[in-house]
Amino acid sequence: MDAPRTDPGEALAALGRIRLDEVELDDVVRRVAELANRTVAGSAHVSVALIQAGANRAIAYTSDLARELDDWQYQRDDGPCLDAAVSAVSVSLPDMSDEQRWPEWAAQARAAGIGSSLSIGLPIQEAVTGALNLYATSTHAFDHAAIELAEEFAAYAAVALANAHLYDSTAVLARQMQEAMRSRAVIEQAKGIIMGERRCSADEAFTLLAKLSQDTNRKLREVAEALVANAANR
Structure with a gap:
């Protein structure tokens, strides 16, 4: 019909x-x-x-x-x-x-x-x-x-x-850009924590983050989030 x-x-x-x-x-x-x-x-x-x-x-x-x-x-x-x-x-x-x-x-x-x-x-x-x-x-x-x-x-x-x-x-695209900005922010925070603890440069801190990401098979952002969370808990 x-x-x-x-x-x-x-x-x-x-x-x-x-x-x-x-x-x-x-x-x-x-x-x-x-x-x-x-x-x-x-x-x-x-x-x-x-x-x-x-x-x-x-x-x-x-x-x-x-x-x-x-x-x-x-x-x-x-x-x-x-x-x-x-x-x-x-x-x-x-x-x-x-x-x-x-x-x-x-x-x-x-x-x-x-x-x-x-x-x-x-x-x-x-x-x-x-x-x-x-x-x-x-x-x-x-x-x-x-x-x-x-x-x-x-x-x-x-x-x-x-x-x-x-x-x-x-x-x-806007959501992707917002996500990228959030990821970058937490990575920068993690780098700052590493730089403060290890007395190293920003490049060296990023290299350490990247190595940890590769060794644990986790995304760089996830590693950075975990590090920032641990620092906040301490």
Whole structure:
């Protein structure tokens, strides 16, 4: 049964209202999949796939069937979803029983009850591409109007996903920098303790820390934290 339809204008407005500081990338992608499934006529199952550094994954899907249909393509590195993602074009399969480009995948989809599909490329960033994949239970489910609407939706979704990915990457980088600063601070404290106890230079103190890290098979930061903690206890 087709999902209840949402007005396209409302769906696009909903994409624009997503607060990137309140939701993570995976949540943004999930909302895109759900909105697309409710917006494009004929759609019964939807997935959003991301491809980064050669790694393919269905990052969001409205049903297990959508995920399984995508995974089948990833395992074989072949299928309409991948072609749409790589080339950033729309790939329509109007009738699975008469599909010649990907006959094995079409047979798999047909056996799962899928009659037609539509994959829209999502150019997110240079290193990240993706595809919005819509699956229908009937043949010829996506007419010209549905394809145009799906492409318009995908264009808005690509912007939302690009912003979300950039925000997510920036947040990760910020966390990494904060962690690096904390690590550096505790290492400097440990060096100071060693310098005070051994009457040695900063370079010599760091060499001692590094040797202890290697001998105990622990990270340099962990060794420094233990040394600082011991000094505080004393």
